[in-house]
Amino acid sequence: MRGFLLPGSPKRTMQTVNQPTQNNDEAPRERVRIFDTTLRDGEQAPGYSMTRAQKRRIAQALAELGVDIIEAGFAQASDDDFAAVQAIAGDLRGPTVCALARCQFGDIEAAARALEPAHHARIHVFIATSPLHREHKLGMSKAQVIDNAVAGVRRARELCGDVEFSAEDALRTEPEFLAEVLSAVIAAGASTLNVPDTVGYTTPAEMAERIAYLRRHVQGIERAVLSVHCHNDLGMAVANSLAAVGAGARQVECTLTGIGERAGNAALEEVVMALKTRSELYRVDTGIATQRLYPTARLLTNLLGMHLPRNKAVVGENAFAHEAGIHQHGMLKHRGTYEIMRPEDVGFARSQLVLGKHSGRHALRERLATLGHEPDEAQLDELFTRFKTLADKKREVFDNDLEALALGRDPDALGPWRIVQLHTSSHVGGMASATVKLTHEDGRQASEASIGDGPVHAVLRTIERATGHALEIGDFQIRSLSVGGDAQGQATLSVEHEGREVRGKGVSTDIVEAAALAALEVVNRIERLSAPTRRAANQS
Numbered sequence: 001m002r003g004f005l006l007p008g009s010p011k012r013t014m015q016t017v018n019q020p021t022q023n024n025d026e027a028p029r030e031r032v033r034i035f036d037t038t039l040r041d042g043e044q045a046p047g048y049s050m051t052r053a054q055k056r057r058i059a060q061a062l063a064e065l066g067v068d069i070i071e072a073g074f075a076q077a078s079d080d081d082f083a084a085v086q087a088i089a090g091d092l093r094g095p096t097v098c099a100l101a102r103c104q105f106g107d108i109e110a111a112a113r114a115l116e117p118a119h120h121a122r123i124h125v126f127i128a129t130s131p132l133h134r135e136h137k138l139g140m141s142k143a144q145v146i147d148n149a150v151a152g153v154r155r156a157r158e159l160c161g162d163v164e165f166s167a168e169d170a171l172r173t174e175p176e177f178l179a180e181v182l183s184a185v186i187a188a189g190a191s192t193l194n195v196p197d198t199v200g201y202t203t204p205a206e207m208a209e210r211i212a213y214l215r216r217h218v219q220g221i222e223r224a225v226l227s228v229h230c231h232n233d234l235g236m237a238v239a240n241s242l243a244a245v246g247a248g249a250r251q252v253e254c255t256l257t258g259i260g261e262r263a264g265n266a267a268l269e270e271v272v273m274a275l276k277t278r279s280e281l282y283r284v285d286t287g288i289a290t291q292r293l294y295p296t297a298r299l300l301t302n303l304l305g306m307h308l309p310r311n312k313a314v315v316g317e318n319a320f321a322h323e324a325g326i327h328q329h330g331m332l333k334h335r336g337t338y339e340i341m342r343p344e345d346v347g348f349a350r351s352q353l354v355l356g357k358h359s360g361r362h363a364l365r366e367r368l369a370t371l372g373h374e375p376d377e378a379q380l381d382e383l384f385t386r387f388k389t390l391a392d393k394k395r396e397v398f399d400n401d402l403e404a405l406a407l408g409r410d411p412d413a414l415g416p417w418r419i420v421q422l423h424t425s426s427h428v429g430g431m432a433s434a435t436v437k438l439t440h441e442d443g444r445q446a447s448e449a450s451i452g453d454g455p456v457h458a459v460l461r462t463i464e465r466a467t468g469h470a471l472e473i474g475d476f477q478i479r480s481l482s483v484g485g486d487a488q489g490q491a492t493l494s495v496e497h498e499g500r501e502v503r504g505k506g507v508s509t510d511i512v513e514a515a516a517l518a519a520l521e522v523v524n525r526i527e528r529l530s531a532p533t534r535r536a537a538n539q540s
């Protein structure tokens with residue numbers, strides 16, 4: 001992990017910053033249920049299909065996160081989706097496990113069968129209510145939609161005590177008709193009424209108005225929980241969900257990192273942290289263990305092989321990282337100047353002050369001090385000039401670079417090791433092998449060969465053997481810097497060495513070569529860092 005821990009007690013600081021202006025902490029808060037549909041609506045989007053084993057692992061993590069309801073799948077969709085719902089229902093004790101079904105008895109009965117092992121089960125039946133869907137998709141009149149909805153809910157209630165009903169495309173449905181459908185399904189036994197903005201069409205003001213309208217006009221609404229399910233086609237899924245909560249909705253349907261149909265669903269972590277951070281406005285609680293948000297999001301993205309944008313709210317790599325000098329100066333004085341949440345509260349270890357070309361002297365001095373260097377003003381000025389020149393070239397300046405600067409060495413120096421030859425071969429279903437020939441600036445040559453689980457693994461092992469440095473890898477990432485057949489791949493590698501982090505970067509059109517260059521940069525940094533110690537040892 002790059003960056004550094006800011007001084008002072010974070011808890012005390014942030015409490016001061018986020019002092020709610022008109023908060024009456026004595027007043028009882030209502031609970032908003034978090035209904036997670038990562039495994040159903042999230043999975044429905046192209047590219048996010050999951051295996052049964054992956055779904056079980058994510059369901060377990062969602063349970064640990066503290067979600068109230070997990071929509072595990074659509075049992076009628078396929079044998080594997082059925083089996084996934086069934087397995088998750090058997091695995092979990094805490095949260096309610098839910099399965100989606102059309103208003104068709106076959107779907108509802110499949111959902112009930114799959115949910116049999118569940119401690120707490122919910123069948124979620126839906127039918128579209130908007131004119132567009134009624135006329136063009138279902139070919140049903142208003143009366144037929146109501147009949148199907150009521151029959152579906154009744155059948156579900158015969159099989160399960162907890163039934164949710166969704167009026168698909170509710171926000172483009174005539175409000176009076178929507179209220180009529182919802183009144184009918186409450187009478188038929190639904191205890192949760194979901195109001196989906198299926199195509200992400202609504203706005204926060206409109207959503208608040210619709211929820212308020214339903215609270216006034218749906219008969220029996222006091223016996224049911226009103227829920228929202230917002231899509232993000234216009235980027236307003238979270239804002240619309242919050243507006244619904246503000247107007248009285250007490251269940252929010254959402255997905256981790258916002259994956260879902262088209263532009264996705266409301267992102268769970270954003271909804272939860274908005275409710276928590278602005279609790280003086282919403283005055284509700286969720287049962288989410290917010291410290292698990294980042295690890296759970298990481299698990300999902302790793303399992304799906306997805307890449308989150310660095311600026312993703314709450315769980316993105318930059319969510320608590322600061323590079324600009326003015327911000328870093330503010331952060332060093334008081335974290336609240338540029339952070340509205342505590343990184344620890346969402347599962348990050350700490351805030352990061354990343355040193356780059358936008359950084360200033362305050363952050364440079366602070367970082368040098370934590371590395372054991374305390375330059376006077378004139379030395380700092382000189383180091384600062386050299387730091388800016390380096391930052392212009394490198395974009396991000398690591399601790400190793402700063403130490404080299406402080407010790408008067410050239411942080412850009414290559415070597416001592418260089419690659420002379422690199423050869424790898426691999427085939428599907430078998431081991432990979434690598435052969436590497438290296439030269440050292442002291443004249444040594446080293447040639448080694450190794451096998452590994454893949455070509456990158458084989459290359460890293462070969463470099464370890466050739467240079468004699470065991471690399472304890474903390475983090476390894478490969479990302480594409482451009483697109484097309486000749487795209488450049490960038491490998492970044494971070495290694496634990498004698499209690500500190502050493503990082504290396506390699507860029508090539510061949511990702512195996514990029515990984516080799518990154519590993520060699522780490523080895524070279526380790527050797528350059530230990531050079532004075534070695535010299536001193538040789539002299540004594």
Ligand SMILES: CC(=O)SCCNC(=O)CCNC(=O)[C@H](O)C(C)(C)COP(=O)(O)OP(=O)(O)OC[C@H]1O[C@@H](n2cnc3c(N)ncnc32)[C@H](O)[C@@H]1OP(=O)(O)O
Nearest residue numbers: 044074076077078101102103104126127128137138168198
């Ligand atoms: C907004 C949402 O996210 S809704 C959930 C969407 N999720 C999915 O569709 C994923 C799972 N779906 C599937 O695996 C398949 O679509 C199945 C197995 C459910 C159905 O497959 P098929 O029988 O081949 O039907 P297909 O998907 O092509 O068409 C949908 C049918 O369901 C009907 N239908 C759609 N919604 C509903 C509903 N809520 N209640 C009753 N019938 C419905 C449609 O009118 C159409 O009927 P038709 O076959 O008589 O014309």
Ligand SMILES: CC(C)C(=O)C(=O)O
Nearest residue numbers: 126166168169196198
């Ligand atoms: C099935 C319903 C809840 C849905 O996903 C939607 O309308 O977006």
Ligand SMILES: [Mg+2]
Nearest residue numbers: 041198229261
């Ligand atoms: Mg949806």
